[in-house]
Amino acid sequence: MSETRLVHIVDEVAEIDASEESTLTMVVVLDGFLDAGNAAARAAQHLADVAGTDDGAGRVVATFDVDRLHDYRARRPAISFVVDRYDSYDAPRLVVRLLRDSGGTPYLLLNGAEPDNRWEGFCRAVREVVERFGVTRVISMGSVPMAVPHTRPIAVTHHANNSELLLGASPWRGELRVPASAQALLEVRLGEWGHDAQGFVAHIPHYLAQLDYPKAAAVLLEQVELAGRLTVDLSGLRAEAEDREAEISSYLEANEEVGDVVAALERQYDAFERAEESGDNLLARDQPLPTGDQLGHEFEQFLAGLENPDAEDQD
Structure with missing residues (x-):
């Protein structure tokens, strides 16, 4: 198989080929980083769950050759063992689905395991998808741990390969050297090839x-709505977020030492x-920031309590 076949693209997609829409957004979320x-x-x-499609998950219009991109020994997929046999192998997937927003507007979702290798080949394969379907904007989502309290608005770092796309100012100054990801490299390469990302x-x-934090998921999708000119029903996600916030608040009320850290x-x-x-x-005086070790110690019981609500309270 040649490198150009790292992705198999469906030959005909009537919903896109016959669409009169002048723009097409592709949302990118690569798991693992x-x-x-x-x-x-x-x-x-959530995008797949609320998509206005017959099968709910959306039609697959492109499939990447995961066998050439995935390190199985570094990230071993799960497989079930039933009595005396192996069964139900959860093969990693990396696909592009065709979804529709609440108003019926079509868009694409590239989702699955981040490639462990051949990042440059992967970027070229994504370029094939972008150019085949006439994608006009690629939007990625991510989240990073920061020393911030959950009681304040969730901050978002905006980034783009075209400054005209930015929806907000960056909180950062100067250059930061951070670990790369296939998702970040994709934005760079698409910019070099003349595609907005x-x-x-x-x-x-x-x-x-380490917990599911649906409040942040809703904030990310709010940004995607603005950038991609899409409409997404976020009511279910916001309800999840309210439940999670109530759990956190309840724990803080019962654990004074954790509340002090917050x-x-x-x-x-x-x-x-x-x-x-x-x-x-920006460096505040006389306000020492708790270290990661201190926070880890204080919230060890906190995390265990939320994930195991029936467990006995520990001092």
Whole structure:
């Protein structure tokens, strides 16, 4: 198989080929990285759940050759063992689905396991999809753990390969060297090939990074709606978020020491906000930020309590 066949694209997609829409958005969420709080994956799942299609999940219009992209020993898929035999192998998938928003507008969703290798080949394969279907904008979602309190608005880092696409100012100054991802490289390469791409990264309280955090998923989808000119029913996701917030608040009320840690983060966050508004140094004075180890210790029981609500309380 040649490198150009890293992806198999359906020959005819009447819904797109016959569409009179002048724009077509493709949303990208690659699992395995940049997903604190499972926010991006939950957002992608919500898009599939609420899609206005007959099968709910949407028609697959492109399939990537995962066998050439996935490191099975690094990320072993699950397989069921039933009494005396192996069964139900959960093969990793990386596909592009055709979905419709609440108003019937078609768009694409590229979702699945992030490639472990051949990133450049993967980017070229995505370019094939973009050019085959006439995608006019690619939008990615991600989330990272940050030293922020859950009681403040979720911040979002906006990024794009074309500054005209940016919906908000960046909170960062200067250059940051961060671990690369296939999703980030894709944005760079698409820009080099003349295709618009942008994305949003939600800042997740790092004491909640191991939990599902639907509030952040809803915030990401709000940005996707604006950038992609789509309409998504977020009511179910927001209801999940309210339930999660109630669980967190209930735990904090019963655990004063954990509440103290959150209060320290709130003071630090508010000091940063005031400093930014006044143009002063962003480093707040006399407001030491709890370390990752301190937060980990304080929230060890917190995480266990939320994931195991029936377990006995521990001191």
